[in-house]
Amino acid sequence: MAIIFNEEKKMFHLQTKKTSYVMWLVDDYVLLHLYYGERLESLAGLEDTVNIFEESGFSANDYNLEKKDNLMSTDVLPMEYSFFGSTDLRKPAFHAQYENGSRITKMKYLSHTITASKPKLKGLPATYTENDKEADTLEIKMHDELTGLTLIYRYTAFNEYDAITRSVTAVNEGTQKINIKSIMSLSMDFYDNEFEFIHLWGGWGRERYLERTPLIRGNMNIESRRGSSSHHHSPFFALARKNASEEQGEVYGFSLLYSGNFEAGAETYNREHTRVYMGINSFDFNWLLEEREEFNAPEVVMVYSANGIGEMSRTYHKLYRERLARGKFRDKERPILINNWEATYFDFDEEKILNIAKTAKIAGIELMVLDDGWFGKRDSDNCSLGDWYENKRKLPNGIKGLAEKINALGMQFGLWFEPEMISVNSDLYRAHPDWCLHVEGRGRSESRRQLILDLSRDDVCEYIINILCTYLENAPIAYIKWDMNRNMTEVGSAKLSPDRQQEIYHRYMLGLYNILETVTQKFPDVLFEGCSGGGGRFDAGMMHYFNQYWTSDDTDAVERLYIQHGTSMVMPPVFMGAHVSAVPNHQTGRTTSLKMRGDVAMCGQFGYELDVTKMTDEEIEEIAKQIKYYKSVREIIHKGDMYRLKSPFECNCTAWEFISEDENTVLFSCFTAQAKLYLTENRIRLSGLEQTADYKRREDGKIFNGGVLMNNGILIGELRDFESKVMVFDKIIN
Ligand code: GLA
Numbered sequence: 001m002a003i004i005f006n007e008e009k010k011m012f013h014l015q016t017k018k019t020s021y022v023m024w025l026v027d028d029y030v031l032l033h034l035y036y037g038e039r040l041e042s043l044a045g046l047e048d049t050v051n052i053f054e055e056s057g058f059s060a061n062d063y064n065l066e067k068k069d070n071l072m073s074t075d076v077l078p079m080e081y082s083f084f085g086s087t088d089l090r091k092p093a094f095h096a097q098y099e100n101g102s103r104i105t106k107m108k109y110l111s112h113t114i115t116a117s118k119p120k121l122k123g124l125p126a127t128y129t130e131n132d133k134e135a136d137t138l139e140i141k142m143h144d145e146l147t148g149l150t151l152i153y154r155y156t157a158f159n160e161y162d163a164i165t166r167s168v169t170a171v172n173e174g175t176q177k178i179n180i181k182s183i184m185s186l187s188m189d190f191y192d193n194e195f196e197f198i199h200l201w202g203g204w205g206r207e208r209y210l211e212r213t214p215l216i217r218g219n220m221n222i223e224s225r226r227g228s229s230s231h232h233h234s235p236f237f238a239l240a241r242k243n244a245s246e247e248q249g250e251v252y253g254f255s256l257l258y259s260g261n262f263e264a265g266a267e268t269y270n271r272e273h274t275r276v277y278m279g280i281n282s283f284d285f286n287w288l289l290e291e292r293e294e295f296n297a298p299e300v301v302m303v304y305s306a307n308g309i310g311e312m313s314r315t316y317h318k319l320y321r322e323r324l325a326r327g328k329f330r331d332k333e334r335p336i337l338i339n340n341w342e343a344t345y346f347d348f349d350e351e352k353i354l355n356i357a358k359t360a361k362i363a364g365i366e367l368m369v370l371d372d373g374w375f376g377k378r379d380s381d382n383c384s385l386g387d388w389y390e391n392k393r394k395l396p397n398g399i400k401g402l403a404e405k406i407n408a409l410g411m412q413f414g415l416w417f418e419p420e421m422i423s424v425n426s427d428l429y430r431a432h433p434d435w436c437l438h439v440e441g442r443g444r445s446e447s448r449r450q451l452i453l454d455l456s457r458d459d460v461c462e463y464i465i466n467i468l469c470t471y472l473e474n475a476p477i478a479y480i481k482w483d484m485n486r487n488m489t490e491v492g493s494a495k496l497s498p499d500r501q502q503e504i505y506h507r508y509m510l511g512l513y514n515i516l517e518t519v520t521q522k523f524p525d526v527l528f529e530g531c532s533g534g535g536g537r538f539d540a541g542m543m544h545y546f547n548q549y550w551t552s553d554d555t556d557a558v559e560r561l562y563i564q565h566g567t568s569m570v571m572p573p574v575f576m577g578a579h580v581s582a583v584p585n586h587q588t589g590r591t592t593s594l595k596m597r598g599d600v601a602m603c604g605q606f607g608y609e610l611d612v613t614k615m616t617d618e619e620i621e622e623i624a625k626q627i628k629y630y631k632s633v634r635e636i637i638h639k640g641d642m643y644r645l646k647s648p649f650e651c652n653c654t655a656w657e658f659i660s661e662d663e664n665t666v667l668f669s670c671f672t673a674q675a676k677l678y679l680t681e682n683r684i685r686l687s688g689l690e691q692t693a694d695y696k697r698r699e700d701g702k703i704f705n706g707g708v709l710m711n712n713g714i715l716i717g718e719l720r721d722f723e724s725k726v727m728v729f730d731k732i733i734n
Contacts, residue, residue: 001114001116001136002014002015002016002135002136002157002159003015003114003136003137003138003155003157004114005112005114006043009024009043009046009047010024010025010026010028011023011024011025011034011043011046011047012024012025012112012138012140013040013043014136014138014155014157014164015039015040015157015159016039016157016158016159016161016162016163016164017039017159017160017162018038018039018162018304018306019036019037019038019039019162019164019304020035020036020037020038020039020040021035021036021155021157021164021302022034022035022036022040022043022046023080023140024046024047024050025109026052026072028109029108029109030072030074030079030108030109031079031080031081031109031140031142031153032050032052032077032078032079032080033078033079033080033188033189034046034047034049034050034078036188036190036252036302036304037250037304037306038304038306050077050078052072052077053071053072054072054073054076054077055076056072056073056075056076059073059075059076059087059089060073060075060087061073061087062074062086062087062106073087074086074087074088075087075088075089075090076271076273077189078189078190078191078273079187079189080153080187080188081093081094081107081142081151081153081168081184081187082094082187082275083095083105083106083107083151084096084103084104084105084182085103085104085105085106086105086106086107090267090269090275091187091219091267091275091277092182092187093168093182093183093184093186093187093277093279094107094151094168094170094180094182094183094184095180095181095182095282096147096149096178096179096180096181097178097179097181098147098176098178098179099176099177103181105144105147105149106144106146107142107143107144107149107151108142108143108144108145109140109141109142110141110142110143110150111140111141112138112139112140112141113138113139114136114137114138115136115137115139116132116133116135116136116137117129117131117132117134117135117136117137118134118135118137118156118165119137119154121167121296121298121299122296123296123510123513123514124167124257124258124296124298124299124510124513124541125257125258125298125299125324125513125540125541125542125543125544125545126165126167126257126299126324126544127156127158127163127165127257127299127301127319127320127323127324128323128324128326129158129323130323133159134158134159134160134161134323135156135157135158135159135161136156136157136159137154137155137156137157138154138155138156138157139152139153139154139155140152140153140155143173147174147176147178148172148173148174148175148176149170149171149172149173149174149178150170150171150173151168151169151170151171152168152169152170152171153166153168154166154167154168154169158319158323161315161318161319161322161323162303162315163301163302163303163315163316163319164301164302164303165299165300165301165302166185166186166299166300166302167185167296167297167298167299167300168183168184168185168296168297169294169295169296169297170183170289170294170295170297171292171293171294172289172290172291172292172293172294173292174291175291176291177288177289177290177291178288178289179286179287179288179289180286180287180288180289180295181282181285181286182279182282182285183279183280183282183287183295183297184277184278184279184280184297185256185258185278185279185280185297185298185299185300186254186256186276186277186278186279186300186302187275187276187277188275188276188277189273189274189275189276190239190273190274190275190276191273192272192273192274193215193217193268193272193273193274194241194242195215195239195240195241195242195266195274196212196213196214196215196239196240196241196242196244197212197213197214197215197220197237197238197239197266198210198211198212198237198238198239198240198251198309198569199211199222199233199234199236199237199238200233200234200236200566200567200569200570201222201232201233201234202231202232202563202566203231203232204231204533204534204536204553205534205552205553205554205559205587206231206552206554206559206562206563207231207534207535207536207538207551207552207563207566207567208234208535208538208563208566208567208569209562209563209566209649210562210565210566210569210647210649212240214242215239215266215268215274216268217268218267218268219265219266219267220265220266220267221263221264221265222234222237222263222264222265223261223262223263223264223265223281223283224260224261224262224281225261225281225283225284226261226487226488227260227261227452227487227488227491227505227508228259228260228484228487228488228532228536228537229258229259229260229262229536229537229538229539229541230487230536230537231532231533231534231535231536234538234539234570235255235256235258235262235264235278235539235540235541236253236254236255236256236264236539236540236569236570237253237254237264237265237266237278238251238252238253238254238309238312238569239251239252239266239274239276240252240309244308244309245308245309246308246309246310246643246644246645246687247307247308247310247687248307248308249306249307249308250304250305250306251304251305251308251309251311251312252276252302252303252304252312253301253302253303253304253305253312253313253315253316253570254276254278254300254301254302255300255301255303255316255540255570256278256279256298256299256300256539256540256541257298257299257300257301257324257539257540257541257544258279258280258298258509258539258540258541259509259512259537259539259541259542260280260281260505260506260508260509261280261281261283261284261285261505261506262278262279262280262281263277263278263279263280263281263282263283264276264277264278264279265277265278278300279297279298279300280297280298280506281505284491284502284505285502285503285505285506286502286503287502287503287506288499288500288503298541301316301319301540303315303316303319309569309644310642310643310644310687313568313569313570313642313644314641314642316569316570316571316572317568317571317572317573317641317642318572318641320540320543320570320571320572320575321572321574321575321638321639324540324543324544325543325544325547325575326520326544326545327520327524327547328524328525329527329547330547333634333635333638334527334547334548334605335366335367335412335478335479335527336364336365336366336367336606336607336608336627336630337365337366337367337368337369337414337479337607337608338356338357338360338365338367338368338369338607338608338609338612339369339371339481339579339607339608339609340352340353340356340368340369340370340371340609341371341372341416341609342555342581342582342586342609342610343356343582343609343610343611343612344356344611345373346372346373346378346379346380346381347373347379348373348394349393349394349395350394350395350396350397350401350402350405353368353370353402353406354402354405354406354409355613356368356611356612356613357406357409357411358409359612359613359615359620360411360608360612361409361410361411362620362624363612363620363623363624363627364623364624364627364628365411365607365608365612365623365627366411366412367411367412367413367414367478367479368406368411368412368413368414369413369414369415369416369479369481370399370402370413370414370415370416371416371481372416372418372483373391373394374390374391374394374395374399374415374416375387375388375389375390375391376388376389376391376423376426376427377391378391381448381449381450382423382425382449383423383425383426383449384423384425384426385418385421385422385423385426385428385450386421386422386423386426386427386428386429386453387423387426387427387428388417388467388471398475399415399471399475399477400474400475400476403415403475403476403477404475404476407476412476412478412479413475413476413477413478413479414477414478414479414480414481414527415471415475415477415479415480415481416480416481416483417468417480417481417482417483418482418483418484418485419453419464419467419468419482419515420452420453420455420464420484420512421450421451421452421453421484421485421486422435422436422450422451422452422453423449423450423451424444424446424449424450424451425449429451434454434494435453435454435457435459435460435463436451436452436453436454437451437452437453437454437488437490437491437492437493437504437508438451438454438490438492438494439490439491439492440492440494442490442492443490444490445489445490447485447486447487447489448485448486450485450486452486452488454493454494454495454504454508455507455508455509455511455512455515456493456495456496456503456504456507456508456510456511457493457494457495457511458511460511461511461514461515464515465515465518465519468480468515468519469519469522469523472519472522472523472526477526478525478526478527479526479527479528479529480526480527480528480529481529481531481550482516482528482529482530482531482546483531483532483533484531484532484533484536484537485532485533486533488505488508491504491505492504493507509541513541513545516528516545516546517545520545527547527548528545528546528547529546529547529548529549529550529577530542530543530545530546530548530549530550531549531550531577533553534550534551534552534553534554535549535550535551535552535563535567538550538551538567538571538575540570540571543571543575547575548574548575548576548577548605549571549575549576549577550577551563551564551567551576551577551578551604553587554587554588555579555580555581555585555586555587555609556581556585556587556588556590556592557585557590557592557596557597557600557601557671557722558588558590558592558671558673558722559587559588560578560600560601561600561648561654561671561673562648562649564576564578564600564603564604565644565647565648565649565654565656566649568642568644568656572638572642573603573604573605573637573638573642573658574604574605574637574638574639575605576603576604576605577604577605577607578600578601578602578603578604578605578606578607579601579606579607579608579609580594580597580598580601580607580608580609580610580623580626581597581608581609581610582610582611583597590722591722592722593722593723593724594619594622594623594626595622595723595724596671596722596723596724598622598623598626598630599669599671599724599725599726600671600724602626602629602630602633602634602637602669602726603637603656603658603669605638606627606630606634608623633667633728635660635661636658636659636660636665636666636667636728637658637667639660639661640658640659640660640661640665640667641658641659641688642656642657642658643656643657643658643659643686643687643688644656645657645668645670645684645685645686645687646670646681646684648673651681652672652673652674652675652676652679652681653670653671653672653673653681653684653719654670654671654672654673655668655669655670655671655684656668656669656670657669657686657687657688659688659689663690663731664730664731664733665728665729665730665731666686666689666695666728666729666730666731667726667727667728668684668686668714668726668727668728668729669724669725669726669727670684670716670719670724670725671719671722671723671724671725672719672720672721672722672723672724673721673722674721675718675719675720675721675723677718682715682716682717682718682719683712683713683714683715683716684713684714684716685709685710685711685712685713685714686709686710686713686714687710689706689709689710690706690731691706691707691710692705692706692707693705693706693731693732694706694731694732695709695729695730695731695732696729696730696732697727697728697729698727698728698729698730699727699728703732704729706731709729714727
């Protein structure tokens with residue numbers, strides 16, 4: 001069992017391969033958080049590291065322990081989960097209002113269960129097990145007698161995957177209505193604040209830039225109020241010890257499996273304690289919980305690494321690609337695609353698409369994706385979303401006819417959709433003006449000339465499911481690109497009562513998850529790629545449904561170094577859609593070599609997005625070589641371990657390394673943005689190799705010792721602006 005309840009000490013001990021997580025049930029009442037870190041084999045003495053009667057000036061005492069004279073205060077103790085109404089006046093994880101207007105919640109331990117494996121989280125994305133031996137689950141029931149509210153704290157310890165997941169369920173077991181105002185998925189206290197905060201921020205075309213900053217004495221908060229996890233912040237952060245680097249030091253990662261409004265952060269207090277929290281954003285949130293109803297908060301995945309940030313990322317990568325991602329494509333190589341967006345934008349017809357496909361086929365590309373503009377009257381982004389019938393002027397033979405012609409070329413066919421949206425200029429909007437999010441009597445603010453369908457409504461969700469199913473059933477579509485191109489404003493629903501209007505953001509997400517679950521389960525042979533103006537909703541929640549995600553609309557190879565580097569904090573390369581596009585780049589105007597564009601894109605889920613019919617024979621030949629090469633190394637990148645050797649955020653050079661699952665092959669790639677002469681960056685130390693083994697470089701047959709590569713480094717020579725180098729090393733097995 002990876003979870004033990006120590007009866008004598010009243011401690012819950014969750015163990016994974018390398019970590020321990022300990023909670024202490026004091027007086028059968030209050031649950032303290034005692035420890036999270038390197039695996040402990042014994043808990044001897046752990047209770048003596050906490051003084052539960054710690055002096056508490058200006059902190060009230062709310063648990064009178066009968067057997068002792070002293071009083072304790074939850075305001076100064078490390079709490080496992082905090083609720084407003086106790087004497088803990090730090091940021092509460094749970095806050096509710098009851099029928100008599102009271103906001104006081106007092107939770108007392110009721111019971112607990114420990115079971116093998118992991119139960120499903122109803123309606124929400126979650127990690128999963130494939131057999132009962134992979135993980136154990138602990139459920140602790142806390143109850144408030146006066147209000148009848150029960151909170152279930154749920155923890156799963158994945159042993160080999162070395163991660164712990166958490167979620168919380170609220171159940172109304174009383175007789176009154178409860179308004180939940182805040183329900184975090186994670187709240188946890190650390191005894192000190194010697195940390196730095198690592199998070200991912202950005203904007204459209206600049207997603208998941210890395211920032212590392214000391215904690216402030218106050219609240220360090222990242223959040224989204226946009227109705228989507230957003231381009232601006234990611235539902236992920238890490239606390240790293242000040243000395244922690246990629247290779248060493250303690251790091252705690254927190255990743256939320258949710259795609260809507262979230263909040264997360266770290267608050268430090270007068271005693272230099274730190275409280276971390278993460279969950280659905282309580283801003284503009286209220287959930288009315290009627291008698292017998294329950295509410296599930298989304299899952300958080302916690303990863304502790306004693307060996308640096310790199311190890312934390314590798315743990316996330318493996319867990320997410322093997323126990324978050326699902327379906328046939330989880331373990332399968334994906335087709336190499338070409339997308340027509342940057343080649344044609346809205347200006348295409350069947351002939352143009354077929355010509356692109358024909359040339360792409362010569363180069364070895366396997367899947368032709370038709371992007372935006374194939375439906376309704378859509379020749380620009382100002383109309384037709386919702387009118388999902390083919391534009392016969394552009395596609396006289398419809399989607400089916402085009403898909404069949406592409407198939408006849410020996411390629412698969414993929415199609416772009418933006419199912420959650422509705423254009424004001426559309427037949428759908430004229431027929432159903434109340435189907436979008438809106439507030440009666442207020443204007444409807446457009447973004448990209450579109451509004452958002454109200455996915456809190458069952459009829460709207462059914463409409464979307466039907467449209468998608470009809471296309472997938474009637475045409476040979478092997479791939480769907482699922483886009484979502486705006487954030488929410490005037491969030492209101494015509495169907496919900498006034499007292500439930502603040503539920504819409506979350507009901508929208510539940511509606512969306514349900515659509516995604518239905519469609520992806522019904523069409524297991526279709527590859528689904530997520531997109532939201534690039535990587536605007538590229539979060540762990542989405543990756544339960546999509547096998548890959550369009551990482552950014554910025555396809556410039558240099559910008560992609562930053563974006564892919566930051567994204568790799570938590571997302572594995574196999575999730576990251578990455579395409580070679582034309583130069584000068586359409587977003588930045590920068591010109592980089594075809595080699596560098598290829599080498600950067602190969603570090604993700606490889607594809608092309610340019611007009612191959614305008615390329616020379618030599619360039620098509622080069623593409624053919626890239627594809628051949630990519631096929632020979634992709635398994636190392638997609639299933640192997642990633643090491644970030646040099647960060648674009650810190651120097652001119654970016655270097656990544658991937659070690660194959662069997663540890664026998666190593667792919668090293670490095671890139672320069674701005675060449676600097678005579679810099680030591682020209683020698684880069686590798687990581688994670690076998691110290692005593694020898695490795696043979698594929699490119700020239702030279703032999704290098706693992707110790708030499710790791711301790712002395714590899715010489716990469718002078719790289720010019722926008723140059724890249726890739727090397728593969730095979731371990732010599734005696
Ligand atoms: C978004 C996507 C692009 C493209 C366009 C089409 O911006 O991120 O890749 O599909 O929409 O309108």
